Amino acid sequence: MKLAEVELVAGNHFIAMQYYGLILNRTYLVLAVNHHLVGLVANGPVSEKNDHDPLTHLITTSLAVKGDLNNPFSYLNEKYLAKARNLDLLADDLSQANRANFRIGFEEITSVEFDPSKKWGMGNYPHSGKLHIGVRGRKREFILLGKQSGPFLADNIRQSLSGAGNPLKQGAL
Numbered sequence: 690m691k692l693a694e695v696e697l698v699a700g701n702h703f704i705a706m707q708y709y710g711l712i713l714n715r716t717y718l719v720l721a722v723n724h725h726l727v728g729l730v731a732n733g734p735v736s737e738k739n740d741h742d743p744l745t746h747l748i749t750t751s752l753a754v755k756g757d758l759n760n761p762f763s764y765l766n767e768k769y770l771a772k773a774r775n776l777d778l779l780a781d782d783l784s785q786a787n788r789a790n791f792r793i794g795f796e797e798i799t800s801v802e803f804d805p806s807k808k809w810g811m812g813n814y815p816h817s818g819k820l821h822i823g824v825r826g827r828k829r830e831f832i833l834l835g836k837q838s839g840p841f842l843a844d845n846i847r848q849s850l851s852g853a854g855n856p857l858k859q860g861a862l
Contacts, residue, residue, distance in 0.1 A: 693774045700845040704761035705831035716764050721849055724795045729773045730787040732766040737812035758815050761835035799823040801846045803839040808832045
């Protein structure tokens with residue numbers, strides 16, 4: 690199944706940011722497909738525009754997201770999506786287009802939690818809280834960009850898990 694073949698409908702995807710390397714970040718389009726969560730890098734580092742000095746202004750302006758910041762799709766960068774458009778989302782070489790792409794089988798997920806609190810360091814970027822996905826004893830934090838319903842997404846993932854035979858049951862978290 691390729692990204693170009695996936696119809697984005699409510700509940701089968703979310704757009705989120707993850708921090709890595711302490712201060713760096715990347716934006717993901719995360720899809721629920723065929724009993725997997727598939728994360729595709731959909732934008733590089735994002736920064737809030739800063740006019741402190743000319744160099745900072747130049748760098749932060751190029752990294753700032755433009756458009757309606759409440760719309761999660763504003764955070765996606767077509768350059769990144771074009772690299773992923775024809776990838777087989779279920780193939781072992783998913784990381785070929787970007788080594789940070791990931792695929793998590795539903796059977797590997799041990800918890801799904803929504804935290805409505807704001808993430809420190811997000812500046813003026815609107816976000817709807819954080820999804821914490823437990824995988825093999827570790828938690829991955831996904832900052833929901835723009836306006837997205839965290840409780841709806843968490844419940845939807847839990848329902849998908851129980852439908853895929855995962856021992857997590859709806860409401861067990």
